[in-house]
Amino acid sequence: MNVVIVEDESLAADRLEELLKEVDPSVRVTARLGSVESAAAWLSAHTPDLLFLDIQLSDGLSFAIFDRADVRCPVIFTTAYDQYAIRAFTVNSIDYLLKPVGPEELRRALTKYRSLAPGRSPALDELLRYVNAKEPSYKERFLIRFGETMRTVRSADIAYFYALEKGVFAATAEKKHYPVDQTLDALETALDPKRFFRINRKMIVAYDAIAAMVPYSRSRIRLTLTPEEPRGIEALVSVERSAAFKEWMDK
Known part of the structure; x- marks a missing residue:
């Protein structure tokens, strides 16, 4: 066999x-x-x-x-x-x-x-x-701890998710950064793939957050995001994901 x-x-x-x-x-x-x-x-x-x-x-x-x-x-x-x-x-x-x-x-x-x-x-x-x-159902909002309180953040308001040190964070268009109690792997399956794309092991970006794209070394693509990513995080599309990313952007 x-x-x-x-x-x-x-x-x-x-x-x-x-x-x-x-x-x-x-x-x-x-x-x-x-x-x-x-x-x-x-x-x-x-x-x-x-x-x-x-x-x-x-x-x-x-x-x-x-x-x-x-x-x-x-x-x-x-x-x-x-x-x-x-x-x-x-x-x-x-x-x-x-x-x-x-x-x-x-x-x-x-x-x-x-x-x-x-x-x-x-x-x-x-x-x-x-x-x-089947019409898939994707995550529409996140319950976020904000100091001593909690609030919800809509998926539509999130520019990107990133993993930094031992945590995962959501960055909004208003330049707010919130800890998220989920892994990037779990987020990748929960988010609408028409709006979000996993560009590398440490980052998922929203289509609306991409301001510019330029070719980078070894078939990678560098993204300019709004808002700008924090120190220690690079918005680089990995070699393995570049072809799929181009297809996603061209839909």
């Missing part, structure tokens, strides 16, 4: 490959890919027997792969988060595994795979219909 792993964390990919060989020695991992862009390119030219697909990749959510490539194999989704509500679409076929994936969960998922007829799984078709048809 030829398997492809799409996972942007090498340690997680190593562990999954080891587990696969432990659970089913007949498994052969033919490719390991780490981004939406590389996975879409590979899957446009190849069709494995089974695809293990992490949901959050370095350059965006893996659902975008299905917009760029005709995926003709069954898929097992993996993620560290349970808020994607995909399990309802695993109709007697492919599973949705929460990390860290254990051997028993993996064994059950492979058993489901073997019960399928050749071709794309019904679960994947149902999932794609769900993703394309």
Whole structure:
């Protein structure tokens, strides 16, 4: 059985490959890919027997792969988060595994795979219909501690989020900076992707906050933001996210 792993964390990919060989020695991992862009390119030219697909990749959510490539194999989704509500679409076929994936969960998922007829799984078709048809709901406001009191800040009023030292902060157009009790990974999935984009490991920016863009070294892009980012934070689009960022800006 030829398997492809799409996972942007090498340690997680190593562990999954080891587990696969432990659970089913007949498994052969033919490719390991780490981004939406590389996975879409590979899957446009190849069709494995089974695809293990992490949901959050370095350059965006893996659902975008299905917009760029005709995926003709069954898929097992993996993620560290349970808020994607995909399990309802695993109709007697492919599973949705929460990390860290254990051997028993993996064994059950492979058993489901073997019960399928050749071709794309019904679960994947149902999932794609769900993703394309459902009107998503995104976070509209944040409850913020402000001194001894609390207040709400609308997502529409936030220019960018950034991670600094051990905290995550929201910066508003009025140059206010508030601590946020969420990780950037969690924020990336909670925010409207039409309005916000994760440009690197430390920053998520709002479209309306981008005043200018200039090319930078190694295919990166430097942004000028309003308001200006604080000391210690650079508004640089990473190499891995540059292509997806350009697509986002061009929509």
